[in-house]
Amino acid sequence: MKIGIIGAGNIGYTMAALFTKAGHEIAISNSRGPDSLNDIIDELGPSAHADTVDNAAAFGEVILLAVPWRSPEALPHPDLVANKVVIDAMNPYSADSQIIDLGLSTSSEETARRLPDARIVKAFNTIWFKTLAQESDPYKEDETKLAIFIAGDEPGAKQTVSDLIRDIGFAPIDAGTLREGGRKLQPGTSLYGKPFTQTEAQEALQQA
Ligand SMILES: NC(=O)c1ccc[n+]([C@@H]2O[C@H](COP(=O)([O-])OP(=O)(O)OC[C@H]3O[C@@H](n4cnc5c(N)ncnc54)[C@H](OP(=O)(O)O)[C@@H]3O)[C@@H](O)[C@H]2O)c1
Numbered sequence: 335m336k337i338g339i340i341g342a343g344n345i346g347y348t349m350a351a352l353f354t355k356a357g358h359e360i361a362i363s364n365s366r367g368p369d370s371l372n373d374i375i376d377e378l379g380p381s382a383h384a385d386t387v388d389n390a391a392a393f394g395e396v397i398l399l400a401v402p403w404r405s406p407e408a409l410p411h412p413d414l415v416a417n418k419v420v421i422d423a424m425n426p427y428s429a430d431s432q433i434i435d436l437g438l439s440t441s442s443e444e445t446a447r448r449l450p451d452a453r454i455v456k457a458f459n460t461i462w463f464k465t466l467a468q469e470s471d472p473y474k475e476d477e478t479k480l481a482i483f484i485a486g487d488e489p490g491a492k493q494t495v496s497d498l499i500r501d502i503g504f505a506p507i508d509a510g511t512l513r514e515g516g517r518k519l520q521p522g523t524s525l526y527g528k529p530f531t532q533t534e535a536q537e538a539l540q541q542a
Contacts, residue, residue, distance in 0.1 A: 336394055359381045425459050442454055485516040523542060
């Protein structure tokens with residue numbers, strides 16, 4: 335699958351490495367332009383290339399958002415992700431690492447407002463990038479695979495993201511809709527930032 339990655343930092347780069355290793359083609363982007371990503375592309379190999387944010391979005395059948403949530407200018411033009419599955423891995427932190435209070439809303443609902451025709455699935459936002467890098471193993475026994483929570487409103491989009499999660503050796507766990515499930519995955523919740531096996535994740539989800 336072709337995956338456009340917006341953001342080439344901790345999460346963007348880690349996911350690019352996992353997706354290329356799993357056989358996907360990726361375009362990766364940042365704020366400083368493709369030339370600043372030459373070293374990363376050397377490391378990722380021939381199934382990766384660097385591009386602008388909008389070109390990476392246009393390339394991807396699936397798009398991963400891995401930029402600061404507080405910087406909407408980092409997102410691709412909405413038309414370029416219309417009708418595409420867009421994975422929102424972002425969390426609402428301010429520049430001084432405080433959780434931004436969104437009142438009754440949640441960060442992925444706000445992302446959905448910014449990209450109104452995208453098929454948004456919240457995923458990968460609760461797991462530390464180093465855990466992703468270290469625990470990815472498609473050959474692990476299912477019981478020992480770590481969980482990746484997802485939330486979204488469209489079953490088909492969730493299925494696509496779940497398949498990608500399995501490709502890189504994790505177990506998808508459906509937390510529900512973007513609103514109700516997404517709320518359970520926000521910073522500060524009991525599910526946030528902790529590694530869970532799938533059984534542990536199901537139990538923790540029931541109590542969340
Ligand atoms: N770190 C984690 O373990 C973790 C886990 C789950 C979710 N997340 C979420 O994932 C997102 C990224 O976190 P991170 O730790 O990967 O951050 P990071 O290492 O600081 O990387 C941020 C990336 O976003 C790019 N960026 C920033 N402003 C941009 C703009 N205006 N246009 C285009 N690209 C822009 C940066 O590009 P330049 O370097 O060129 O500015 C950089 O590649 C955040 O929302 C975070 O909450 C992080």
